[in-house]
Amino acid sequence: MLKVTGIDHINMDVRNLDESVKFYKELFGFEIIKVQPEQESKIIGNEKLKLCLYEDPDLQDFEPNGFNHFGFHIENFDEIIEKCTELGVEIFYGGPVRWEKSSSIYIKDPNGYEIELAEVFGGGL
Numbered sequence: 001m002l003k004v005t006g007i008d009h010i011n012m013d014v015r016n017l018d019e020s021v022k023f024y025k026e027l028f029g030f031e032i033i034k035v036q037p038e039q040e041s042k043i044i045g046n047e048k049l050k051l052c053l054y055e056d057p058d059l060q061d062f063e064p065n066g067f068n069h070f071g072f073h074i075e076n077f078d079e080i081i082e083k084c085t086e087l088g089v090e091i092f093y094g095g096p097v098r099w100e101k102s103s104s105i106y107i108k109d110p111n112g113y114e115i116e117l118a119e120v121f122g123g124g125l
Helices: 017-028 077-087
Strands: 009-014 031-036 041-045 050-055 069-073 092-098 103-108 114-118
Touching (some): 009 017, 017 031, 017 050, 077 114
Parallel strands (some): 009 050
Antiparallel strands (some): 031 041, 041 050, 092 103, 103 114
16 A cells, blocks of 8 residues: 655646746745746645646636545635735635534635635544
């Protein structure tokens, strides 16, 4: 059996590389880790998570097809609404959604990817 310790990275197509990097940098503080001009790509993130963004100007808004969203655990969960409001990021489902052992806030990035922002890692399960 292989022991998984967490999600290492997520590869994503994005319409506008600079706009997407700006969104993730301003909201989550992600830094550019590697520029890959030959692939019109940048790897961004922090010490815990990496996003590999590949520019595709023809990308349409993301439509779920077996994949609905990805989730980030947010250490300073109580600051999400203020930060999203400051940056003009829409919060969906009427605000925080309460689960059995956690709460989540749902947003979308500039490409339509839904992101769950979780109060408790793994929903406390």
